[in-house]
Amino acid sequence: MYNLAGMKKFTIIIHCNDQQGIIAASTSFILENQGNITYVDQHVDHEHGVFFMRLECDFESSSFSSSDFSKLFEKSVAKTFNMNWEVFDTESIPKMALFVSKYDHCLYDILGRFKSGELKVEIPFIASNHKDLEKIAERFEIPFYHVPISDETRKEAELQHLKLLKAHDIDFVVLARYMQIIPQGLIDAYPSKIINIHHSFLPAFVGAKPYHSAFERGVKIIGATSHYVTTELDAGPIIEQDVTRVSHTHSIKDLISKGRDLEKIVLSTAIKHHIQRKVMVYNNKTVIFS
Amino acid sequence: MYNLAGMKKFTIIIHCNDQQGIIAASTSFILENQGNITYVDQHVDHEHGVFFMRLECDFESSSFSSSDFSKLFEKSVAKTFNMNWEVFDTESIPKMALFVSKYDHCLYDILGRFKSGELKVEIPFIASNHKDLEKIAERFEIPFYHVPISDETRKEAELQHLKLLKAHDIDFVVLARYMQIIPQGLIDAYPSKIINIHHSFLPAFVGAKPYHSAFERGVKIIGATSHYVTTELDAGPIIEQDVTRVSHTHSIKDLISKGRDLEKIVLSTAIKHHIQRKVMVYNNKTVIFS
Amino acid sequence: MYNLAGMKKFTIIIHCNDQQGIIAASTSFILENQGNITYVDQHVDHEHGVFFMRLECDFESSSFSSSDFSKLFEKSVAKTFNMNWEVFDTESIPKMALFVSKYDHCLYDILGRFKSGELKVEIPFIASNHKDLEKIAERFEIPFYHVPISDETRKEAELQHLKLLKAHDIDFVVLARYMQIIPQGLIDAYPSKIINIHHSFLPAFVGAKPYHSAFERGVKIIGATSHYVTTELDAGPIIEQDVTRVSHTHSIKDLISKGRDLEKIVLSTAIKHHIQRKVMVYNNKTVIFS
């Protein structure tokens, strides 16, 4: 009964200082504008006194745009509570760029999900510092850009990346086992919009070769972590983690092999949360709405 | 900053037909009565068009009782939307009766959690159709009633149970591996208030000896299920389930042993959900608010 | 130090009545023939008095073939204990046929793993009763056969399948969400060699539309099960199962979506066990060696 043609669906995410009346004001605003709330979830960080809310709502008038909503809500509600907030056209499809190196498992997984219709995105291009995976891009009919990176070309590569991202109007970037450090310029241009997959249960085993370190330490469980890229290596806000049991019978090679499934699932789950605007970043942590 | 002395905390759970304006009306009501909403979660069953909501709120006036709230909310909001709803004094401690037979692991687990302060309940008594666990009740200083059950005494036992429950003003009953069928009279007196633990992943392996059936079928995972007792055996609304891996190396005895941990955790999780008024029952299913 | 060129590696799987001396006789045989045991695992079904063993061993002489081993072992050891046993050239690559219908997620997953080198198989062909996934087969350069099935063509299709399997010298068949009942003729030709994925936690929700049934029952966990196909529907020996948590917030569509990841992982895990000859079938159950 929701989803009729001509209906406008918005997703609104809000954070601000915790105050009385925010929920009532926001939901009343939607009601008064002939909207119907189909989802509300909120969270209060009591330690820091911060309020978070995510709303989904429908408006019957097809002429009521997200920018109309934006102006009205800002004036009537957001200003009063000094909100940081965003509104999204729920049904708009974001544009995602993929950065890869030589490992293909996450790439195959993402492209399979994309072709199956599971990931509601556009993928305007795949970029890589190696040519190894070009064939896969061709197989799935996605443009592939080879952007080699060496100490000499590092700055040039960054500019080329920025140019590609602009040219294709990219909303967010996914590092599908991309084995290069992201330069500050890219992080600044895409804050909380570059999603990485790290092959350990962070904060254990930061940096290179985490499966080797896990093997050395003799852990009984290994993990994978997807996070937004920030300046400090593997220290950005965690979006999703998962783990699997291992034992003394597993060699490093086995850990790597078992870890591939974790990496694929954790990364694709993080991508889905991001696409559905379920993630809010605050104090280097995430709120992931249900 | 919440939780000050003299402050009243209420938990409100609501379900009704899905309609526009429910959230706005409910939250505005609280605001207008000088309340502060500290938690809201809602759910819509789109298939059946049913709306569910759980609210927590604080009122500063210590003289504002839950029955004051009840009258005002019924008149101002609930009536309009034809709500089924309840309000609880958040800090009131419910009274829980324990029914057991011969297995002691769930009983030890619940009593340990109770003594640790993890389960915010009173336990006025333990009833059993056997005397085996009387010593444990003594150890934890809880009154123990032996209510033997045979074909001849079944009806008498039911009456004795009902009398005990009334006399101790019991809010809900937990069957901690109680090995008797609950008669209709008890179910009717405590609808959605008798919590059972079944030692399988329902609906697989209904009835007696589920670990034997699981072994026979060669499953690779076993489970436990906590549900409210209804007339049909092991078919009531599921509150919580959990599972653990098994393999060909596990004998039936091993399954029983591994299952004990599942039963303990699943049952105590269900009890906690119930105590915190997080469970709503609808169409023989549960909504478990976060 | 193992794995040198010219070295022969064998995998041996054995089952027989449990008797004294089986392990000693088998391991001594290998030693006496200048072999080195690199892996041994055994299991005893005490209820039925059956012994199971899996051995891996190396022989330095490149001229010592698996059929040489076979003759010697049969005469010296297997006969004495009346063993059912098989020897495999550990490094031989089995041939796997894929049967699909319209769902593509398991197919993408298997082909991605295959191309990544994770699944050590040959895939001589993909067969389907629909043409929908032909494009994917092309994308991965694997021959695709369209074998339509209707009430009239059912018998003809069976013969065509058998012919294809023979012609390509297929070792085992994987039903990657193939939506047709496998006829008795195929089951008989490939006993314990047709691997299915069922989208529920068997034995719960046998048959069609298990996600709908799971939703209706209000379970808090859903699962997937991979098993060998036998005559009785969804009742064959279970190779692997896995589960994931769900809640009242998940619609049937959400269950289907979450279930896809389970199906992929469970099926590919079962395929890996089969490829590595880690599975023994007995009494409609499996022994899965580590």
Add this chain to the structure above:
Amino acid sequence: MYNLAGMKKFTIIIHCNDQQGIIAASTSFILENQGNITYVDQHVDHEHGVFFMRLECDFESSSFSSSDFSKLFEKSVAKTFNMNWEVFDTESIPKMALFVSKYDHCLYDILGRFKSGELKVEIPFIASNHKDLEKIAERFEIPFYHVPISDETRKEAELQHLKLLKAHDIDFVVLARYMQIIPQGLIDAYPSKIINIHHSFLPAFVGAKPYHSAFERGVKIIGATSHYVTTELDAGPIIEQDVTRVSHTHSIKDLISKGRDLEKIVLSTAIKHHIQRKVMVYNNKTVIFS
């Protein structure tokens, strides 16, 4: 059919340099001495060239003691391969001391399992640096020793602990949330025989207040780790780990509460592995036989 009265059951654990013929020699020895092997599992650390094996066997003669076995096996087999090995009378009951401080959840859990017959140990005493849990010891009728620890009494407490452990002929010690550093003297007296539970997924969050650190980092999964105590804090060989999901909705208090169940299960699992002589320690890691 095993387990007859008068039958002797031994558990043998072995490690040595990986060499040809170990399995054959060991199993043949048992056979030649009229023994029956009921369990064998082995593991090879290929990186370091180390072989591990665990055997269970029955001997019909009730007069064949573990020290008879020991002498014969040492001479006939162990010496040849330069084995480090031990034999245990499978049915002997080890003596376990419990060290606690103020937290009671692990203590309740262990004592409940002990009284249920799940943990096959004797518990000669509980020692604590505080008096808080004395009442629980009384409840379960176990002697309680209060050994206060301060900077002045530290050395004296160590001597008192050593004296208690000797006097009660203790086989191993379990630190059930004991909040004191174990001194070197105790570690040396009980190498790989002091089991600790740390309330994080090691190596993440070593040291004090791991739940606070986990909250601060915004992890989506928390864990618990049981390990043998070594000189370096929280860095000993890991016996068991487990994890559970958390989210932004969980406060530090919630993490502590959810963590309690992990701690209980992980610690009791580690204790069971140890009791059943399934753990071998090597290179600061463990081999845990199935």
